[in-house]
Amino acid sequence: MAVVNMDLGKESYKIEIERGLLPHIGEKIRKLTKAQKIAVITDNHVQAIYGDKIRESLQQGDFHVRIIEMPAGEENKNIHVLEGVYNELCDFNLSRDDAIVTFSGGVPGDLGGFAAASYMRGVPFFQVPTTILAQIDSSVGGKVAIDLPGGKNLAGAFYQPKGVFIDPDLLDTLPTRYVHDGLAEALKYGCIGDPELFELLENIGSEEDLRNHMEEIILRSVLQKKKFVEEDRYDNGSRQMLNFGHTIGHAIERYFNYSTYTHGEGVAIGMCLLTEQTERLGITEKGTAERVIRAVHHLSLPTSIAVPALELIPQIMHDKKRRGGEITLVVLDKIGKAHLLKVKTSELDKYIVTE
Numbered sequence: 635m636a637v638v639n640m641d642l643g644k645e646s647y648k649i650e651i652e653r654g655l656l657p658h659i660g661e662k663i664r665k666l667t668k669a670q671k672i673a674v675i676t677d678n679h680v681q682a683i684y685g686d687k688i689r690e691s692l693q694q695g696d697f698h699v700r701i702i703e704m705p706a707g708e709e710n711k712n713i714h715v716l717e718g719v720y721n722e723l724c725d726f727n728l729s730r731d732d733a734i735v736t737f738s739g740g741v742p743g744d745l746g747g748f749a750a751a752s753y754m755r756g757v758p759f760f761q762v763p764t765t766i767l768a769q770i771d772s773s774v775g776g777k778v779a780i781d782l783p784g785g786k787n788l789a790g791a792f793y794q795p796k797g798v799f800i801d802p803d804l805l806d807t808l809p810t811r812y813v814h815d816g817l818a819e820a821l822k823y824g825c826i827g828d829p830e831l832f833e834l835l836e837n838i839g840s841e842e843d844l845r846n847h848m849e850e851i852i853l854r855s856v857l858q859k860k861k862f863v864e865e866d867r868y869d870n871g872s873r874q875m876l877n878f879g880h881t882i883g884h885a886i887e888r889y890f891n892y893s894t895y896t897h898g899e900g901v902a903i904g905m906c907l908l909t910e911q912t913e914r915l916g917i918t919e920k921g922t923a924e925r926v927i928r929a930v931h932h933l934s935l936p937t938s939i940a941v942p943a944l945e946l947i948p949q950i951m952h953d954k955k956r957r958g959g960e961i962t963l964v965v966l967d968k969i970g971k972a973h974l975l976k977v978k979t980s981e982l983d984k985y986i987v988t989e
């Protein structure tokens with residue numbers, strides 16, 4: 635078992651990583667709260683596989699449990715579904731002394747976290763992530779949000795969970811597409827700060843090899859996330875490095891109305907396209923783009939997209955790293971090292987090239 639402490643002053647919490655954790659989560663949460671009720675926010679797929687197990691576990695912790703099930707998928711990370719969640723919290727008479735558990739991938743995790751941040755102006759919450767992406771990235775660090783028709787994660791908050799419980803055994807049922815989706819964010823960590831993780835991923839062999847390395851991938855990723863979040867909790871500086879690949883990735887997700895490319899697929903394309911271009915511009919060490927593209931391809935993720943850059947650039951104007959007429963891009967020096975580069979939005983066509 636690994637325990638990682640997120641050191642954030644009064645908002646500190648522990649991230650526990652252990653196979654077989656699910657049945658013990660209720661007892662563990664009991665040690666952290668006097669809540670009587672827990673509302674579990676999940677989606678229909680996770681509910682069908684693990685709904686009884688999370689209920690039993692929480693009942694072991696002596697909680698009165700209500701499961702709130704949202705429809706699965708990014709296209710449901712929206713205001714309408716959030717309204718339904720608020721109504722169920724209200725119907726359950728959840729109070730500020732009670733708690734919310736998000737039990738899911740990043741979609742219900744982000745939406746449920748935002749419900750926790752905003753319902754009654756804040757209810758304590760815990761994250762129990764069930765996808766690779768959620769276990770290595772979205773459950774940690776307190777970014778919670780929903781998408782708007784105009785852009786990704788445009789309504790949200792910084793709201794830290796009180797604890798994160800990661801059980802890698804839950805990944806055994808994850809559909810293959812979402813295994814790859816999550817590994818895109820792991821590769822991102824490799825690119826921006828952990829060259830050994832990059833190497834591990836570019837050489838990963840069979841499914842068994844991946845399973846054998848999963849705890850290492852999770853731990854290395856969580857340690858990268860911890861570092862950047864502790865340095866810059868509110869995303870004004872170095873935390874923006876965690877957005878490598880996302881400026882283009884979010885634009886792609888939005889362009890297709892959140893229904894064609896997964897988040898990880900968008901990020902994968904974004905990492906490839908931007909790095910190809912920054913290498914051409916002499917910003918990135920030669921050979922880096924080829925290595926990133928090879929690794930992305932090796933992880934069965936897309937490396938390019940047939941959408942003209944001119945159509946993506948208007949979406950990019952909604953990026954949260956834009957300030958007035960300038961936008962911050964995350965660019966690689968080489969594998970394992972990135973920096974922030976401010977560019978004029980009028981010059982984005984130099985950096986965003988799709989064909």
Ligand SMILES: NC(=O)c1ccc[n+]([C@@H]2O[C@H](COP(=O)([O-])OP(=O)(O)OC[C@H]3O[C@@H](n4cnc5c(N)ncnc54)[C@H](O)[C@@H]3O)[C@@H](O)[C@H]2O)c1
Binds near residue numbers: 677708765819
């Ligand atoms: N808050 C953050 O810091 C942060 C970081 C990265 C990504 N995100 C967000 O996370 C979201 C993507 O998350 P995701 O990739 O986990 O998507 P997701 O939540 O949609 O999950 C992917 C699919 O896997 C299914 N699933 C989940 N766990 C399962 C399991 N154990 N077994 C079988 N099926 C399972 C889900 O029902 C869904 O169909 C995006 O909205 C992205 O913006 C947020």
Ligand SMILES: O=C(O)C(=O)C[C@@H](O)[C@H](O)[C@H](O)COP(=O)(O)O
Binds near residue numbers: 777876877954
């Ligand atoms: O935690 C962060 O900071 C990240 O940027 C992590 C990203 O993987 C994640 O997709 C995040 O939700 C993007 O944030 P946004 O501020 O660009 O919406």
Ligand SMILES: [Zn+2]
Binds near residue numbers: 771819880901
């Ligand atoms: Zn992301």
